[in-house]
Amino acid sequence: MDINLKNNTSKQLLWIGMAGISMFFAGLTSAVIVRSAEHGWDSIVMPEWFWYSTAAIIMSSIFLIIAKMQVRKGISPTPYIVSSLILGLLFSYFQIMGWNQLTSEGRYFVGPGSNPASSFLYVITFAHLMHVLGGIISLLVTTIKSVQVKYTKENYLGIELTSIYWHFLDVLWVYLFIFLLVSLK
């Protein structure tokens, strides 16, 4: 398969895969809409840690944009990819801290003190974090390849694919965060 075809095919595979992931979250968030319209829906204040994680993932995306610009100019993108990876890990840490804050406030996933609203909050953020783990593995591989100088300004498909997926996770989180802020109000 020639290189242009391989690039196009790989990107399309990713885009279609992301469309599928979007539908998964569309299913979950539409379930929230249906359920919140009925009685017994609780309001929840979003943990402040989630604000920090939002900032972390946005910053992380920005570093990846810079990394792509650098590799296009023929400059090593490694520092920016590493920064993005660290911010991705921070995002995960902040999410876990957010859950800690929720439990300390008596908002549980299950059992006494739980409510469909809090259960949904955990499920949606957990499902997103599982996808972020995939992104972190991808960032890790990209970092190793970048350190090994495998990317050139002609061939940086790995960085492009990781960036597309990571930006998708970023936009997805911003959507979920705003959605949860509004629907759990």
Added chain:
Amino acid sequence: MSDHHNETFISKYIFSIDHKMIAKQFLITGMFMGIIGMLMSILFRLQLSNPGESFAVLEWFLGDKWAPGGILDPNMYLSLVTMHGTILVFWVLTAGLTGTFANFLIPLQIGARDMASGFINMLSYWFFFAATVVLLISLFVETGPASAGWTVYPPLSALPQAIPGSGLGQDLWLVAMTLFIVSSLLGGLNYIVTILNLRTKGMSMSRLPLTMWALLIVAILGVLSFPVLLSAALLLIFDRSFGTSFYLSDIVIGGEALHHTGGSPILFEHLFWFLGHPEVYIILLPALGIVSEIISVNSRKPIFGYKAMVISLIAIAFLSFIVWGHHMFITGMDPFLGSVFTFTTLLIAIPSAVKVFNYLATLWKASIRFTPAMLFAIGFVSTFITGGLTGLILGDSALDINVHDTYFVVGHFHIVMGLSAIYGMFAGVYHWFPKMYGRMMNKKLGYIHFWVTFISAYGVFFPMHFLGLAGLPRRYYTNSAFPIFDGLSDINEIITSFAILGGLVQLLFVFNFFYSIFKGTRATQNPWEANTLEWTSPVERMHGNWPGEIPSVHRWPYDYSKPGAEKDFIPQTEPLKEGETEH
């Protein structure tokens, strides 16, 4: 350059990355599951026609535990109904049909060496295989397989203590379904990317065979709808195993109130049917594509209204996402919302009617070659019309309410979805068997298979409409508990007799299939005198599909009986003659 290379037994037959071998793996697994699913239906039909009577065959298959004294246990009845639906809908008509023909035909008909990713393709089959193993294991657990229906509605499916089938069997069902969804998504990604990127020179989208259009749209439907089912299943797993209350509220079992509060079982129905209805078309569209191709080839005429056929496929696919509420008319839905779903549902009649009209127009005054494949294709048109007409009744909320959850519904969907899709699958197997195995299937056995199947299938499902109109509810273990239904027992006996006859004749097909693989007459390169690219590849299987260069395409695939042409078919690889216009 071809990709043919030395293969070991394992790389050729087991962990193959050759799309043709993967297609055969899907087909044979699908056939195996089809036989199991069909056998289950015969077992529970015995109970429905002769309630409470002893049958040695029940005890032989199910043992003393599930058929003591040869009488079917009520819990096992529910399990058989559930597993029959699950196996036929997902394992046979989704993976068996699309997995077979998408894998087999896409690279061959678009002119590619293989799928975009052979590895992902192989993974797709092995996830399906793992799903199959898990589902089959669930048949042997102590509490029996899942029994909440193929739609696995909560609360029955969400409470392990509800009935025996809600226990481990339901857990295994969910695991199997998760693996199945992963398999479908991996397959779907590959199909889309392959069709969009790997078409040979000259194979524009407007020259794609209708099978390719159908399989492309099916893959898109699958990628967009299966993840929603996954989200529904995820919440169900949390309710079952972690104690959340997404679908459960205010439930008392054996006098004990459960802790679940605030959930809604209707929520599951919304999520399930958001997949569930597109799933109907995931099953049906490949058959529509296959039938379009076979009808054109065997009518020796271009398919009537190629563009209309493509547009109607797209319209059906789009509409399938906005009609799920018609499965839920009696859930207390706002009547206005019900009327909206009625409207969107009835809209589907338009593209469906376009397709039927075009099939009939293609057949009109044609020099039809009545091959077994063609008979099944025409059988498809018949069931698509018959089942479609009763769809108009069920799509209308005011009428649906009267027959909801009765045998009318069972008759409708078995004809329009089950029979149509299985006829499409049979048609496809008879038609492409020479390409798959280099040999021909026996025609006479094919004719017997078609006519007995056709007659017995109508014999099973047509009378069900009358049972439904008489009010007979579906899913019930016995119809004899209510005197009002006593008069219907004869019809039930007739249905079961036809079911047994129809089941037996499928063994003839299985025999023909395997016998022909080894002993069938050797096929010529283009036995049906068809135009599409697959018939230009060598009879002997090779990885890479064509020795040397992949052929280029110069015309659409439906140049049959073209005025001025020497023969009544012109393969897509033949360049346009001077002054010749493309269709």
